[in-house]
Amino acid sequence: MTKHEFEVAMTCEGCSGAVTRILNKLGDVKFEIDLAKKLVWIESDRDVDALMETLKKCGKEVKYNGIK
Structure with a gap:
């Protein structure tokens, strides 16, 4: 699985x-959230665009930082 930030x-x-x-x-x-740093790490084989769209459903601005 790839870990995305x-x-x-x-x-x-x-x-x-x-x-x-x-x-x-x-x-x-699998995911981790660091509220203080406003970061979310997601381990998944899903497409980055699919993960972005899913995160945007929470109504917050989302930016992809890359693979970690």
Whole structure:
């Protein structure tokens, strides 16, 4: 699996909770969230664009930082 880093404009626990709920629906991904740094790491074989679209469903600005 490839580990991707995304920057998500999260400002509170509610924001990270929304990201967690959305990513849990995918089922086949592992992820970590660092709220203080506004970073989300996702381990997945899915396409980066698909992961971006999924993260955008939380209503926050999302930026792809690359493979980590």
